[in-house]
Amino acid sequence: MEGAGTGVAGERRRLVNVAYRLLGSVTEAEDAVQDAYTRWYGLPPGRREExxxxxxxxxxxxxxxxxxLLGSARARRERHVGAWLPEPLPDRTERDHTAGAGPTGPSDPADHIVLDESVAMAFxxxxxxxTPAERVAFVLHDVFRYPFAEIADVLGRTPAACKQLAASARRRAGGARTPVAATGRAEVVRHVKEAWETKDIAALxxxxxxxxxxxxxxxxTVGAVPHPVEGGARIARYMVAIADRAPGLELLERSVNGVPGLVARRAGVVMTVAAFDVSDGRVTRIWAVRNPEKLRAWSRQEPPLQPRVEPSSRLA
Structure with a gap:
């Protein structure tokens, strides 16, 4: 598994990319990578040279x-209040364009992650x-193209067993990586934003x-519907009810994990990041992340709310 970069320090970006896709959390990914480096530097010099x-x-x-971590995460997520969603990623280029260079700078772990279809929220x-083993085999082989002989060393299984794990994971994945044209998706998300702002149930x-x-x-830690809301009509009514109860929030079109999404903020603080899955011109899934622990990168980078002439939009 030879990586790019000069010396072990040059491996960090690739390792963070691997770890985020395996864990779905920037914080946990950075901790895992840091733990690996700690173990590396803890080796006797002679062992490192070998x-x-x-x-x-x-x-x-x-x-x-x-x-x-994936094994222990299952137990933690079963105790999680409500649904557990992966940590959403902002687009650094977009953030810098709208907010200028943020205080986190290029050292922010989220900035190291390549935003491609393998980090889309749907995926x-x-x-x-x-299962943890399926996820490791699938991500390492199908996303990062590592051979099964090397994945076997990670999982402690035979290459043939790892191949079977990846095949099983691939069946689960199905069409999750089928891309939708960015322009078409952005147009649908923009229309959702406009209908949400005007509380137009029929349009939604x-x-x-x-x-x-x-x-x-x-x-x-913050209010969120504990169970998935199913059905377009029910979701539309729920969205409008949220807008009625949460004045003073502004909706922004932002890239979420590399695809068009929406961000709701108040006074420069991001309250919600919404990712969408779109098929045949309609939204099929909405993932709304409101957990403040998962929105730190967004709040650090968004500029303060500016006065607007038009009425403010609302979102919780």
Whole structure:
């Protein structure tokens, strides 16, 4: 598993990318990578010199740490209040364009993550349905193209067994990575924003698939619907009810995990990040992350709310 970069320090970006896709959390990914580096520098100098590929060693150790975390995460997420959703990622280029260079700078772990289809919220949610071993085998092989012979060293299984795990995971994934044209998705999300702002239930119903599902993650610390809201009409009514109860919030079109989404903020603080899945011109899934622990990167980068002439939009 040879990686790019000069020396072990140059491996960090790739390792964070691997760990985030395995864990769905920037904070946990950074902790896993830091743990791997701690173990590396804890080796006797002679032992480090014997390792022909430090990148391969770090990848193996990071993946094993993630595998252990995935096992314990299942128990934690079962105790999680309401739904558990992956941590949403902002687009650094977009943030810098709208807010200027933020205080976190290039050292922010979220800035190291490549925003491609393998971090789309729809894909990450599907990864959550896999067993830890399936997820590791699938991500390392199908996303990062590592051979099964090397994945076997991570999982402690035979290459053939790892191949079977990846095949099983691939069946679970199904069409989750089928891309939707960015322009078409952005147009649908923009129309949702406009209908939400004006509290136009009929327009929202027309934009939502009749079988659409909305899931929210409040982390048990902020208000969020505890169970998924199913059905386009029910979601539309719920969205308008939220708007009635939460004045003073502004809706912004932002990239969420590399695809068009919406952000709601108050006085420069992001309150909600919403990701969408779109099919045939309609929204099929909405994932609303409200857990403040998962929105730190967003709040650090968004500029303060500016006075506006038009009426403010509302979102909770």
């Amino acid at each position: 390792i022909l590929s430090p990148g391969a060693w770090l990848t193996t150790v990071t993946s094993r740490i993630c595998l252990d 990450l949610v599907v990864l959550e349905s896999m 119903v027309g934009l939502l698939d009749p079988a659409a599902v909305m899931t929210a993650d409040g982390g048990g």
